[in-house]
Amino acid sequence: MIAQVMQDHGVHPLRQMREIFAMRGGKQKLGSNEYYSLRLYDPAIPMAQKREFLGQGGINALNTAMNPPIAVPTRSFVGNKLLYTQLLEQLGIATARTQAISSGHLSVGNMPVMRDAESLAAFLRDDATYPIFGKPYFGSLSEGSVRIDSKEGETLRLANGEARPIADFAAEVMDRYPGGFLFQTALDPHPEMARIAGPAIGCVRVLTANDGSGPKPVYAVWKMPAPTAMSDNFWQEGSLLADLDLSTGAVKSCIRGTGPAAEQLARHPVSGATLEGALLPHWQETLDIAVQAHAVFPEFGVCGFDIAVTHEGPKVLECNDNPSHMLYQMGTGRGLHNPDLAPIWDRVVDRQDKAVARMQAAMKKKR
Incomplete structure (x- = not known):
């Protein structure tokens, strides 16, 4: 990998090593494998922007700050795939049976x-x-x-x-x-999404955050399955990941692969359908159902919802209480701590810090 980056991008191995070590600590906690999978070796990316990216260790730390166990004791329940979807069904929020x-x-x-x-x-x-x-x-x-x-x-x-x-x-x-x-x-995708990406469900990942003023959508990506895959896990070879316009549900860009093998796609490699500008159906309903599901557990600072968009409308398949924002970083080419998102995380963490402080004070009084 080091040699390939040197050959393709002219980045000297020593510079690669310096950047990797510079981003290993602090909030970033970015590993060498993530440095390459996120293409942060690209000399066209200013170092200030590279500093906005988080490795999985940094993502886990941020999620814990936004969903601290003492303030969010329901994490284990939401992580239970059966009980969580059964609750949503009882509350009238569409999900898989x-x-x-x-x-x-x-x-x-x-x-x-x-x-x-x-x-x-x-x-x-x-x-x-x-x-x-x-x-x-x-x-x-x-x-x-x-x-x-x-x-x-x-x-x-x-x-x-x-x-x-x-x-x-x-x-x-x-x-x-x-x-x-x-x-x-099993659910089938909406005909418009099937026309583009094939018959397997490709979930929309909607990330919602609650800084105390109520849950709101923050970003969304579309995980398109590889032609021979039975799920939309982006780590499977051939899977696609589309960055979505949060206000319209339009595809802004789409990638296949990671690191040096990553490629931007203008058309779907199998269907030939145009990707950029394609509008996802039931978009406002998709955002609304994510907000509704988050509002059932408002103590969460952040939730990552996998939503299947069918001909009947969107259905929540599961909620991720420790969502991997790596999907956002790969799909958009932007770090999680960019100027648009960092203030949101700061507000959520501040809200949770205050909640934890109140709970700790109450516990001391009881003693």
């Missing part, structure tokens, strides 16, 4: 729970409504997620074209995910 769960120990009321591979295979064979989407009860980055389009006899047809025997699939799920695996009714 969970059909069943497999787990060796969890109990979830009257919802069907498969305790072993045999009962899971029986559910998939006799009771599941297809298409169905499965994902680990615990986990992130879409690891382990799968879309099953149909069942043909004893075979499952996956969205990526694979065919899996039901018994083998059930045994693998129980072996790999003993903590739990959710099976939800």
Whole structure:
């Protein structure tokens, strides 16, 4: 990587090392791998702007300051994919319907729970409504997620074209995910989004922040799945990431890949559809549902919502209480501490600092 950057951009290895070490500490906490994946070696980027970027360590620290555990005790509940979506459904906020769960120990009321591979295979064979989407009860980055389009006899047809025997699939799920695996009714993207990016759901990530005046949208990106992927995890090869205009829902720019392999795309590589300027449907409703979901837990300073935009409108799939703003930084080419966003984070942190101070004072009084 060092040699490639030297060859392609004329940045001497010593300069690369100096910049990497300069950004390792403080608020940035930016690792060498992130220096390259974010393309911060580019000599066209002033050092002052490079200082605006955060590594994952810096992102985690900022999120903790905006969602401090003492002031936001509901983080573990919101991180529970099943209970959180069940609550939203009860409150009338659109979300995906969970059909069943497999787990060796969890109990979830009257919802069907498969305790072993045999009962899971029986559910998939006799009771599941297809298409169905499965994902680990615990986990992130879409690891382990799968879309099953149909069942043909004893075979499952996956969205990526694979065919899996039901018994083998059930045994693998129980072996790999003993903590739990959710099976939800699969959603299809709005026809306009499918025309551009294909039939798999590509969620819109809407980041909301609450500085005490109520939740408000801060930024949004569109995660488009790779042609053979079953989820929209940007780290999968071939996935696309679009920066969205917050006021209109229009695609401002779109990238594929990271680091030296990153490329700006004017058209979708498979559909050929024009990307820049494309308007996402149900845009105001998408922002509204993110704000509504955040308002259920106003103690949060920041939330990252993954929202599926369907022909019926937007649906909240999950809430990230420690959202990876790396998506924003990669999709926009701007650091998280840029002049537009830094004042928002400062206000949120100030609000949470005061909340923590009040709670600590109350606890001292009780003693």
